[in-house]
Amino acid sequence: xSSSTDAGSGGASDRLSGLLAxxxxxxxxxxxxxxxxxxxxxxxxxxxxxxLAPLVETKRALDAVRDDLAAARELADEDAxxxxxxxxxxxxxxxxxxxxxxxxxxxxxxxxKDVILEIKAGEGGAESALFAxxxxxxxxxxxxRRGWATEVLDAVxxxxxxxxxxxIAVKSRGDEGIWSRLKFEGGVHRVQRVxxxxxxxxxxxxxxxxxxxxxxxxxxxxxxPNDLRIDVFxxxxxxxxxxxxxxxxxxxxxxxxxxxxxxxxEKSQLQNRESALxxxxxxxLAAAREEAAAAASDQRRSQVRTVDRSERVRTYNFPESRIxxxxxxxxxxxxxxxxxxxxxxxxxxxxxxxTAELLSAGS
Numbered sequence: 001x002s003s004s005t006d007a008g009s010g011g012a013s014d015r016l017s018g019l020l021a022x023x024x025x026x027x028x029x030x031x032x033x034x035x036x037x038x039x040x041x042x043x044x045x046x047x048x049x050x051x052l053a054p055l056v057e058t059k060r061a062l063d064a065v066r067d068d069l070a071a072a073r074e075l076a077d078e079d080a081x082x083x084x085x086x087x088x089x090x091x092x093x094x095x096x097x098x099x100x101x102x103x104x105x106x107x108x109x110x111x112x113k114d115v116i117l118e119i120k121a122g123e124g125g126a127e128s129a130l131f132a133x134x135x136x137x138x139x140x141x142x143x144x145r146r147g148w149a150t151e152v153l154d155a156v157x158x159x160x161x162x163x164x165x166x167x168i169a170v171k172s173r174g175d176e177g178i179w180s181r182l183k184f185e186g187g188v189h190r191v192q193r194v195x196x197x198x199x200x201x202x203x204x205x206x207x208x209x210x211x212x213x214x215x216x217x218x219x220x221x222x223x224x225p226n227d228l229r230i231d232v233f234x235x236x237x238x239x240x241x242x243x244x245x246x247x248x249x250x251x252x253x254x255x256x257x258x259x260x261x262x263x264x265x266e267k268s269q270l271q272n273r274e275s276a277l278x279x280x281x282x283x284x285l286a287a288a289r290e291e292a293a294a295a296a297s298d299q300r301r302s303q304v305r306t307v308d309r310s311e312r313v314r315t316y317n318f319p320e321s322r323i324x325x326x327x328x329x330x331x332x333x334x335x336x337x338x339x340x341x342x343x344x345x346x347x348x349x350x351x352x353x354x355t356a357e358l359l360s361a362g363s
Contacts, residue, residue: 015104020059023052040217047112047177055103062096065089105358110214110289112177116282117212118167121158122188124206127195129158131316132208134339135189136166139182141341143170148178153275154263160197167263167279169215179214184327184350186212187313194318203319207312215278216285223281229253230273235264252276259283314346328353 026049029035036042072086119135121128143150149171156165170178189208194201232247249264250272261283263275315324321335323346330349332338338346 015106016055016059016100019052019055019104023049023056026052044112047172051107051112051177055100058096058100058103062093062100065092065096069093102355102359105355108180108183110177110183111180113179113214113216114169114171115178115182115212116153116167116169116215116279117182117185117210118165118279119163120209120211121162121164122207122209124191124204126158126160126162126197127191127193127204128206128208129160129162129164130196131162131189131191131206132158132164132166133162134191135208135210136163136168138339138341138343139168139170139185142343143341145341146176146181147174148172152265153279154265154272156264169278171215179212180351181347182212183214184313184347184354185210190312190315192315192317192319213279213282213286214289216281221281221284221288223254223277223284227255229255232269233264248272250276252280254280254284257284257287259287325350 026045030042030045030049035045069086069089072082072089076082076086117139119132119139121132124131140150151169151171153167153169154165155163155167158164170182172178187210189210190205191208192203192205195204195206198204229252231251231253233249233251234247235249248267248269249262250269251260251262252273253260259280261276261279263272263279266272266275313325313327315322315326316335316339317324318335321333322331323335323338324331325346328349330346332345334342
């Protein structure tokens with residue numbers, strides 16, 4: 001069996017061997033009842049096992065086809081009826097080799113993680129806040145369609161509706177990683193429509209920032225309590241009207257980096273503190289990933305872009321019912337359905353483009 005046809009290079013062949021060994025080790029671990037006593041660990045191992053399954057299945061299929069091809073060629077010398085079978089198998093081999101090569105693309109280490117998604121009103125004032133509310137509903141509906149669980153971590157409502165700032169956690173109920181689907185949603189989302197406050201029917205352009213972070217577990221990021229300044233304040237709703245009569249809202253400042261997060265969505269100060277820490281850990285993980293990606297030059301530049309809110313990624317044009325993703329030239333005229341959570345076509349287009357880019361870089 002040629003390693004060059006397996007993976008294209010010695011390095012890729014080594015990578016294949018390593019991933020096959022990892023899958024076998026995971027299978028052994030998951031068969032141990034003691035592992036399932038720790039639900040978080042079992043879930044993490046199960047996700048990784050499911051992530052490697054297509055690679056293992058493709059390698060087994062390729063080995064089987066190669067064995068069948070060798071047998072068919074040998075038998076064709078004695079029985080011409082096997083010649084057609086050999087020809088069919090010869091076509092199947094390169095198909096499986098190409099699939100194996102695509103599965104050997106170095107995976108994003110965060111693909112199997114849940115995410116924290118933040119939506120922030122930007123240019124456009126009240127109209128931007130209203131559109132932030134529209135985007136929140138879009139992502140909540142998309143999560144519902146995929147069978148994911150969502151939790152609002154923090155929300156700052158705007159006076160005329162929508163949100164100045166809102167953060168949600170999106171969690172998988174199975175082995176599917178959320179980051180692998182939502183990581184390209186980060187950036188500036190632009191809306192073109194006639195605001196409800198516009199008396200002359202003019203189209204306005206507003207912008208909303210979306211930040212998608214892989215949710216960090218405590219094992220991913222260690223936060224030293226001595227590096228934190230924690231302030232408490234009274235939660236407030238639209239117009240500054242008091243929601244709580246106690247100082248339950250929490251603001252955490254990470255002193256080494258200057259990152260500030262706050263949470264006021266829960267009634268309990270303890271719950272708000274935990275929500276804020278979840279966001280902080282995820283922001284610190286994203287910052288570490290971005291620094292590592294920058295050090296690795298352009299290998300992961302598309303992932304870096306997902307946390308760069310300065311980049312305009314998508315436009316939602318209401319008069320034309322059009323959605324345009326500027327990174328891959330995707331366009332569709334079904335804006336109502338997209339805002340109702342039908343995001344798979346545009347996410348699939350982004351994923352395909354990203355895979356093609358990685359394949360090209362590795363060829």
